[in-house]
Amino acid sequence: MDYHWNWGVLLQPVATGEPHTYLGWLATGFMNTVALTLCAWLLALAVGSLAGIARTLPNRFARAAGTAYVSLFRNVPLIVQFFVWYFVVPELLPATAGDWIKGLPPYTQFFVVSVLALGVYTGSRVCEQLRAGIEALPKGQRNAGLALGLTLGQTYRHVLLPVAYRTIIPPLTSEFLIISKNSAVASTIGLLELSGQARQLVDYTAQPYESFICVTLGYVVLNFLIIRLMGFVRNRTHVPGLLGQ
Amino acid sequence: MDHRLKAGSRTAAIRGGVALFALAAAMATAWAAETPLTGTLKKVKDDGVLVVGFRDASIPFSYYDVNQHPIGYSIDLANLVIDRIRQDTGRADLNVRWIPITSQNRISLLQNGTIDFECTTTTNNESRAKQVDFTNNFFEIGTRLMVKKGSPIRDFTDLKGQTVVVGAGTTSDKIIRSLNADKQMDMNIISAKDHSESFLTLSTGRAKAMMMDDALLAGERAKTKDPAEWVITGTPQSFEAYGCMVRKGDAQLKALMDETIAKLETSGKMSTIYHKWFMSPIPPKGLNLDFPMSDTMKKLFAHPNDKPAA
Known part of the structure; x- marks a missing residue:
């Protein structure tokens, strides 16, 4: 193939006259990806935990609400959810609220919408994993907790959840890795995260291979860090004798 | 004998035909050899x-x-x-x-x-x-602006502090960013994925102006419910082929x-x-x-x- 390689382009100042190099663009994109991944992951853990617990409660309405949430958000394509949050939701709100949202600085809008879309979507998957973690416990544990005089909340807090969360650390690690890569969908609404910056780099320099190789390395580094982080969490929370370890 | 003679002449005729065909083929090859396709x-x-x-x-x-x-x-x-x-x-x-x-x-x-x-x-x-x-x-083409009818934005100088949408990776994208950096116009620039999305950003009020090739602006305007609602304005910032x-x-x-x-x-x-x-x-x-x-x-x-x- 007839391709003109030029790695030096990364160190050139950008063509727009702003005081950056193209490598600087990639660095900004990387930071945006990291920030988006972390914020969305925290939201996903919070929402997913609430819904996951709700789906295992004795209360029928709580279970139905959890099921409805999972069915809705796990079954609609992520990119559609981004567009709905970004384009449709502000139009459904009362005009004053919608206009206020649309008047915010664009980058605030992109970031907030991306965290919401990504967090709520991934939350539905975390929910199912936590439910599986809780349901994998022997039924006797819940009954024993209640028989000891603990309230339902205390049973969850001190008996069920500590073991359930430890059980699902491996699938949660996968989920964390997936959310870091799903964050690339945010570029479709305009957030210049890592893949968005790569696209921009291609547009400006016409050097697609250099750009995408850099971006690939960026995601590899991020994913390596996540694997190490989750490995650290697993070791810190390890309880000898539990889960056959 | 007669029979064999006939057969012999038929063979000769066939041979002649083959030779002619071969000659034609050779000529065709020779012609093609003059301009080999690449x-x-x-x-x-x-x-x-x-x-x-x-x-x-x-x-x-x-x-x-x-x-x-x-x-x-x-x-x-x-x-x-x-x-x-x-x-x-x-x-x-x-x-x-x-x-x-x-x-x-x-x-x-x-x-x-x-x-x-x-x-x-x-x-x-x-x-x-x-x-x-x-x-x-x-x-x-010339790169110009499209705004809603009655908008105070008439030209690029009116864009100070406004939100502008452009197509990601287009020449307008480059020009507007350079303009923003050079003249410190404090604009918010949204780079949309394609022309339809750019127009959606403009028509939902997220951006106050959309910058694009004038012919494409006319095209986007023709797609809308009410083309008279949108105005193409501004001095062309560049001419491109x-x-x-x-x-x-x-x-x-x-x-x-x-x-x-x-x-x-x-x-x-x-x-x-x-x-x-x-x-x-x-x-x-x-x-x-x-x-x-x-x-x-x-x-x-x-x-x-x-x-x-x-």
């Missing part, structure tokens, strides 16, 4: 397949009609080029495959061989010319297309095609873009060239 044209002759890129939402250059077939000003040109390729390679059975492309992937798809050429809305500029070859230019892209070094295809385009432009055929797409009602809604030919375009048609934009 690049895309050779591939087309060997395989009978040509792959052409198109844009699915660049009214009126290249977009889908109601049956999801690509149509438009640039597509008319591409079809004339395809006719010429069919003639020159002698493949009347040429199988033409149309592949949708975007601003972001058009260069890569051309380089890796997914498409053989594209005539859409690609500005012929120097950074792209390092990766691909451009044919003779076939359109000239669209060219077709072919793979770098695909000299025979480029020569064929250069010649085809130059002939169309000087013969007045291209002006007829212009009239069809810019001055008459066009699909899907039968709207008239009403976009008269500029002087720069008349100049281009008088003197076809493949010069990149300044």
Whole structure:
């Protein structure tokens, strides 16, 4: 193939006259990806935990609400959810609220919408994993907790959840890795995260291979860090004798 | 005896025929040897397949009609080029495959061989010319603004502190960012994925103005419910020429297309095609873009060239 390689382009100042190099663009994109991944992951853990617990409660309405949430958000394509949050939701709100949202600085809008879309979507998957973690416990544990005089909340807090969360650390690690890569969908609404910056780099320099190789390395580094982080969490929370370890 | 004689003369006749055929074949080979086909044209002759890129939402250059077939000003040109390729390679059975492309992937798809050429809305500029070859230019645009009727924004100086939407990776994107950095205009710039999304950003009120090639602005306006609601305004920030892209070094295809385009432009055929797409009602809604030919375009048609934009 007839391709003109030029790695030096990364160190050139950008063509727009702003005081950056193209490598600087990639660095900004990387930071945006990291920030988006972390914020969305925290939201996903919070929402997913609430819904996951709700789906295992004795209360029928709580279970139905959890099921409805999972069915809705796990079954609609992520990119559609981004567009709905970004384009449709502000139009459904009362005009004053919608206009206020649309008047915010664009980058605030992109970031907030991306965290919401990504967090709520991934939350539905975390929910199912936590439910599986809780349901994998022997039924006797819940009954024993209640028989000891603990309230339902205390049973969850001190008996069920500590073991359930430890059980699902491996699938949660996968989920964390997936959310870091799903964050690339945010570029479709305009957030210049890592893949968005790569696209921009291609547009400006016409050097697609250099750009995408850099971006690939960026995601590899991020994913390596996540694997190490989750490995650290697993070791810190390890309880000898539990889960056959 | 008689019988054998007859048989012998028949054999001779057959031999003669074969010899004639061989001679003809040799002549044909000799003629072909004079101009051995290379690049895309050779591939087309060997395989009978040509792959052409198109844009699915660049009214009126290249977009889908109601049956999801690509149509438009640039597509008319591409079809004339395809006719010429069919003639020159002698493949009347040429199988033409149309592949949708975007601003972001058009260069890569051309380089890796997914498409053989594209005539859409690609500005012929120097950074792209390092990766691909451009044919003779076939359109000239100016980059301008579109705003809602009654908006206080009349020109680029009014954009201070406003939110502006541009197509990601377009020349407007570069120009508006440079303008923002140079003049410290404190604009918020949104880079949208494609023209439709740019217009959606403008029409939902997220952006106060949209910057794009004037002909494309007229195209977006023609798609709306109420075209009179939108105004094209502002001094053009740049003039640019669209060219077709072919793979770098695909000299025979480029020569064929250069010649085809130059002939169309000087013969007045291209002006007829212009009239069809810019001055008459066009699909899907039968709207008239009403976009008269500029002087720069008349100049281009008088003197076809493949010069990149300044």
